[in-house]
Amino acid sequence: MQVLWEREIPVDTIKVSPRPVWKCRACPMYGKRPSCPPHAPDWKEAREWVGSFKRAILVKFEIDMNDFENEKRKVLLWLLDKERELFREGNFYAMALFPGNCNLCPDCPFERGEPCRMPEKVRPSVDAVGIELSSLVEIDFSESVLYGLIMVE
Numbered sequence: 001m002q003v004l005w006e007r008e009i010p011v012d013t014i015k016v017s018p019r020p021v022w023k024c025r026a027c028p029m030y031g032k033r034p035s036c037p038p039h040a041p042d043w044k045e046a047r048e049w050v051g052s053f054k055r056a057i058l059v060k061f062e063i064d065m066n067d068f069e070n071e072k073r074k075v076l077l078w079l080l081d082k083e084r085e086l087f088r089e090g091n092f093y094a095m096a097l098f099p100g101n102c103n104l105c106p107d108c109p110f111e112r113g114e115p116c117r118m119p120e121k122v123r124p125s126v127d128a129v130g131i132e133l134s135s136l137v138e139i140d141f142s143e144s145v146l147y148g149l150i151m152v153e
Contacts, residue, residue, distance in 0.1 A: 001074040004060040004145070011056055011151075015135035016047035020127040027101075032111045034122045035102035043130025050131070050151065053093075057082070057150045058136055061099075065144045072103055072146060079148045080121055091153050097126045099146040 024030055024037050031038060041049065059079070063071035079096035086094035102108075102122050110116045126133055126149050133139065133147055 001064075001071045001078070002062045003078070004062050007058045008152075009056050009058050009136060011050060011053045013136060014050050014056065014149075015132040016043055016050055016130045017132055018043050018130060020132055021130050024125075024127055029101040033101040033103075033108060034110050034116050034119065035098050035100075035125050035128060037128050040124035040128035046124075046129035046131070049129075053151045053153060055152050057152060059148045059150070060137070061146045061148065063144055063146055069103055069106070072099070073106075075099060075146050075148060076102065076104055076123075079123070079150060083123075083150055086150065086152055093151070093153065095151050096123050097129065097131065097149040097151070098123050099148050100125050100127070 021037055021043050027036070029036055033039070040046075059082070061075045061078070063075065065071075076098055079098065083094050083096040102125075104118050104121055108116075116122060126147065131149065136149075137147060
């Protein structure tokens, strides 16, 4: 996993709608992870939440698709570390949003109806809360990348 870039973006450029949430319904992970709908805040609540911030950081990660789960896990941990760093700098409401479902645990107990092992680390996915990533960046599906978002202040 490699960070390709970090870009500060104004929050008014973030489009929140029901479209990504509906797309989530077609995902095989829908409802199976705590970061996914219907467990994530709904898009209307998320739109209000996003609007309470002034800025965010969009991060583009290059990953090795042959080791997707491990690479994605590194991305999630990087986002959580960055969130913690921003918090320590005085951005007390900084919060990361994951690219897709949470995979912090290689064997997710939540999928089996058991409690999440790391509820303090789970964050909703960008799509799960209705954020249209395509409103922020041109997506090129030939790239082996993931995008994360951190709401800052």
